[in-house]
Amino acid sequence: MPSLRKTFALNGLVLVAALAAAYVFALTRTEPPPVSPYSTSAGLMPILATDGVAIASAQEALTFARYHRDGRLRLMRVDRYEKGFVSGTDITWLQTSGEADPVTLWQQSSYDAIAQATGAAVSIEAARLSVPFASTDRQIGMGGTYPAHAAETKIPTPFVFPKLQPAHHWSVPVPTRAYLLDYEVELGIVALEPLKAGRKAPHFGLVLASDYTDRDRLLRDLGISDVSTGLAFAASKSVVPAMPIGSLFVIPRDVRSFYKTLELRLQVNGRLRQIAMPKDLLWDIDQMVDESLARSALAFPIGRNTVTLPINADGEIPQRTILLSGTTDGVVVRPPSGRQIFIGVVQWLGSLRWNMPGVLVERAILEAHADGHYLQPGDRVIMRADYLGLIDNAVVH
Numbered sequence: 064m065p066s067l068r069k070t071f072a073l074n075g076l077v078l079v080a081a082l083a084a085a086y087v088f089a090l091t092r093t094e095p096p097p098v099s100p101y102s103t104s105a106g107l108m109p110i111l112a113t114d115g116v117a118i119a120s121a122q123e124a125l126t127f128a129r130y131h132r133d134g135r136l137r138l139m140r141v142d143r144y145e146k147g148f149v150s151g152t153d154i155t156w157l158q159t160s161g162e163a164d165p166v167t168l169w170q171q172s173s174y175d176a177i178a179q180a181t182g183a184a185v186s187i188e189a190a191r192l193s194v195p196f197a198s199t200d201r202q203i204g205m206g207g208t209y210p211a212h213a214a215e216t217k218i219p220t221p222f223v224f225p226k227l228q229p230a231h232h233w234s235v236p237v238p239t240r241a242y243l244l245d246y247e248v249e250l251g252i253v254a255l256e257p258l259k260a261g262r263k264a265p266h267f268g269l270v271l272a273s274d275y276t277d278r279d280r281l282l283r284d285l286g287i288s289d290v291s292t293g294l295a296f297a298a299s300k301s302v303v304p305a306m307p308i309g310s311l312f313v314i315p316r317d318v319r320s321f322y323k324t325l326e327l328r329l330q331v332n333g334r335l336r337q338i339a340m341p342k343d344l345l346w347d348i349d350q351m352v353d354e355s356l357a358r359s360a361l362a363f364p365i366g367r368n369t370v371t372l373p374i375n376a377d378g379e380i381p382q383r384t385i386l387l388s389g390t391t392d393g394v395v396v397r398p399p400s401g402r403q404i405f406i407g408v409v410q411w412l413g414s415l416r417w418n419m420p421g422v423l424v425e426r427a428i429l430e431a432h433a434d435g436h437y438l439q440p441g442d443r444v445i446m447r448a449d450y451l452g453l454i455d456n457a458v459v460h
Contacts, residue, residue: 086409089402096436099336099393100211111330115145115189116311117449121178124315124450126151127165129193130185136193138163139185140177141311144452149310150186157182165196165312166268166383169255174266174316189453190234195270195312196253198230199383201373203355204274204300206293208345208389215392221345222293223355225363225372226274226387227301230308233271233452236459237305237444242277243431244303244438244458247390248329248446249274250322250341251308252348254386257379260356263349267318271309271327271451273444274387277302278396278437282424284364297363297370308385309452319348327448329393331438337393344388351386395437399427 118126118141126141128149138158141151157180158168168177204226207218230251237244251272258264281299315321323342330336346354355372362369373384380386399407407423416422431437438444438458446454 082409086406089406092402094400094403094430094434096434097395097397099334101335101338101393111328111445111447113445113447113453113455114147115143116447116452118142118144119313119315119321119450122316124313124321125174125177126450127195127312127314128187128310129163129195130187130191131193136163137185138165138168139187140180144189144311147189148186149189149192150184152180152182153185154180154182162197165314166253166255169266169314174314189310192233192310194230194232194308195310196230196268197383198253198308198385199373199381200227200229202226202228202306202385202387203372203380204296204387205346205351205389206296207291209339209343209391210345211343211392212390212394215394216396217398218290220291221354221389222291222296223358223372224293224296224300225370226306227297227365227370228304228306230270230385231306233307233310233454235305235307235456237275237303237307237438237456238459239438239440240460241279242303242437243279243282243396243428245276245278245395246329246331246336246438246444247274247276247394248272248327248337248339248454249390250325250327250339250388252322252351252386252388253312254380254382254384255314257375257377257382258352258356258384259379260353264352266314267348269313269315269318269322269451270311270385271446271448271454272385272387273307273446273454273456274300274390275303275305276300278431279428281396282399282428283421285424294361294363298365301365305456307454307456309446309448309454311450311452313450322348325448325450327446327451329444329446331444332442337391339391341388343391346388348386351388352380355380355386399424403427403430
């Protein structure tokens with residue numbers, strides 16, 4: 064029996080020594096930088112035109128922009144966006160009441176009346192354009208809706224979450240603060256009327272949208288929980304105080320075919336990072352609405368509080384809510400690697416904080432802050448889509 068105890072003790076020492084050696088070795092390794100599948104062939108040359116986009120014909124889609132004149136908002140039906148100027152027809156007069164806004168005008172008029180309306184010709188520097196419509200303060204975000212992004216981040220099924228931000232100006236600076244700041248380019252789908260279960264709304268508005276995210280908060284909140292519920296995403300998606308949208312607001316005549324023709328691109332410091340093709344979305348517009356409404360009872364934790372999706376007491380998604388349809392591959396974030404999880408497990412066991420499994424991701428978060436792969440002050444993020452306009456953000460402290 065004494066010899067057996069000695070054997071166990073010896074084997075235990077060998078195991079501990081091997082574990083310690085593996086731990087030290089793992090600490091000396093580093094993770095390879097995330098590589099966008101779109102950046103390798105694009106190089107560092109600027110690839111996105113920032114002085115204009117193609118505009119759909121009025122027969123295919125109505126395109127709106129807002130601008131200030133004499134201290135008041137004005138509404139333009141856009142015909143051209145080129146050489147840094149947006150040109151078209153001032154149709155503010157067509158709106159019978161309320162502040163100039165394409166959603167309000169849509170309520171008061173019709174597609175053909177707006178398309179045929181006459182008015183003063185106007186040409187405005189794109190830099191002077193305002194937020195193209197007044198959004199609600201809470202939006203509905205989606206994740207895992209592009210197969211390529213689901214694959215790179217190990218998301219098993221699409222999910223939804225609330226994003227507690229209104230739409231901001233397309234050129235608003237985006238702060239890094241203590242975030243692990245990541246970018247996402249998305250197609251924003253805007254409710255032109257309250258959205259109800261079992262009813263296909265005939266029209267939607269479209270905007271180019273961003274979903275800047277704090278991955279530090281996400282990794283801490285997510286921990287080892289089930290990513291497919293989306294419950295851990297509300298805080299990290301809402302904490303960054305900037306949700307810029309594109310400079311144009313578009314109402315297609317046939318939205319369900321129009322949005323599938325779009326191509327969204329994002330670059331950082333002249334390097335292409337994302338190309339999103341909405342035709343690849345796993346959920347179409349109607350399923351996005353239905354999936355959101357089906358989750359009206361979910362409670363999403365933010366700190367010690369919880370929030371729900373923006374669905375009112377009548378079971379409707381309010382008018383002006385943006386459905387952020389999700390992003391494609393090419394983002395910075397990756398799930399913690401096996402090496403990082405191994406280090407996390409060892410540190411978790413050694414910490415004696417066994418009731419705090421979130422310790423497991425601390426190594427991944429620490430390395431992410433140190434390696435500088437996430438957005439940094441001085442970076443410039445440009446998102447662009449023909450028909451939808453531009454988002455151009457400086458990253459600041």
